Amino acid sequence: MGEVLVLVDAVDGTVKKSTTELLTAARRLGEPAAVWVGPGISDAAVATLGEFGATKVYVAGDESLASHPVAPAAEVLAQLVAQAAPVAVLVPSTADGKEAAARLAIKAGAGIITDAVDVVLDGDRVVATQSVFGGSTIVHSTVTHGVPVITVRGNAIAPEASPATPAREEVSVALSDVARKATITGHTAAVKGGRPELTEAQVVVSGGRGVGSAEGFAVIESLADSLGAAVGASRAATDAGWYPHQYQVGQTGKTVSPQLYIANGISGAIQHRAGMQTSKTIVVVNKDAEAPIFELADYGVVGDLFAVVPQLTEEISKRSN
Numbered sequence: 572m573g574e575v576l577v578l579v580d581a582v583d584g585t586v587k588k589s590t591t592e593l594l595t596a597a598r599r600l601g602e603p604a605a606v607w608v609g610p611g612i613s614d615a616a617v618a619t620l621g622e623f624g625a626t627k628v629y630v631a632g633d634e635s636l637a638s639h640p641v642a643p644a645a646e647v648l649a650q651l652v653a654q655a656a657p658v659a660v661l662v663p664s665t666a667d668g669k670e671a672a673a674r675l676a677i678k679a680g681a682g683i684i685t686d687a688v689d690v691v692l693d694g695d696r697v698v699a700t701q702s703v704f705g706g707s708t709i710v711h712s713t714v715t716h717g718v719p720v721i722t723v724r725g726n727a728i729a730p731e732a733s734p735a736t737p738a739r740e741e742v743s744v745a746l747s748d749v750a751r752k753a754t755i756t757g758h759t760a761a762v763k764g765g766r767p768e769l770t771e772a773q774v775v776v777s778g779g780r781g782v783g784s785a786e787g788f789a790v791i792e793s794l795a796d797s798l799g800a801a802v803g804a805s806r807a808a809t810d811a812g813w814y815p816h817q818y819q820v821g822q823t824g825k826t827v828s829p830q831l832y833i834a835n836g837i838s839g840a841i842q843h844r845a846g847m848q849t850s851k852t853i854v855v856v857n858k859d860a861e862a863p864i865f866e867l868a869d870y871g872v873v874g875d876l877f878a879v880v881p882q883l884t885e886e887i888s889k890r891s892n
Contacts, residue, residue, distance in 0.1 A: 572601040573658040580663045584611040586619040588771045589663040591730035594623040600692050601658040602626045608644045609637040624733040631742040641667050642750035645674035652679045659697045664722040672722050681717030688727040725770045726828035772801035774831045779805035781836020785813040790880045797887040805837045821846035835876045839864025
């Protein structure tokens with residue numbers, strides 16, 4: 572089997588869950604080969620990559636690669652595509668990942684598929700599954716020219732361990748003048764709370780216009796904390812200033828695909844549905860029985876969220892003790 576390149580997504584040297592999902596998907600297509608761009612790789616990171624099936628780890632660890640955003644990853648991947656002729660290249664469907672994938676597709680003269688929720692090998696073709704038009708249509712896509720470059724949504728594929736002992740191969744790349752045009756001049760660490768990252772969370776509790784105010788989000792946060800969940804919000808809630816924009820779920824926000832998504836006071840506009848409709852189980856609390864969000868619900872409660880959600884939080888807390 573040929574190699575499948577997987578761009579590693581890591582923070583402070585720690586491999587993110589999205590990478591373990593990509594490695595799991597890559598095993599369906601060929602032999603996973605992880606690609607680490609920038610300094611900071613550790614033995615623990617290599618061990619994690621091997622735990623999820625990476626048979627090789629390409630390391631482009633030059634310090635200079637960390638001084639420029641996105642473009643270095645595309646150039647490293649383009650060099651490896653030319654060198655290894657992989658079956659496919661899998662990249663996380665993050666903002667940086669999509670940009671790197673687009674740059675790579677241009678450099679490699681390849682086709683690109685974004686926001687896949689599954690990938691399989693059909694004969695000698697890589698077929699990606701996409702959920703489009705706000706989740707109303709499932710599409711099976713394949714690249715007809717060049718190496719398939721595919722970005723995969725977080726939480727779309729459950730990570731499964733398949734231990735391997737990866738060979739480490741150092742990669743040297745000379746950045747082009749174009750890649751050096753943008754330079755990172757400083758870093759500010761994001762202030763993190765105790766909740767999981769929205770796009771990686773197994774459970775997401777979201778609030779919408781029905782929450783009514785910034786203060787109303789306290790009941791959403793309480794439920795989220797009782798479940799160890801991330802908090803999300805609809806565009807209506809973030810535009811109103813009730814919750815920060817970085818927690819917006821939807822077509823113009825973040826795409827999530829958790830095991831459980833609880834939508835509270837969210838009507839279900841197509842833009843919001845596009846960001847959460849691939850969730851495995853969807854629970855809806857809304858006082859409007861005709862709200863479109865109920866069309867997606869596995870379980871629905873017609874009622875006032877300020878009466879329903881606190882009762883749910885209390886019951887979960889009882890069972891957790």
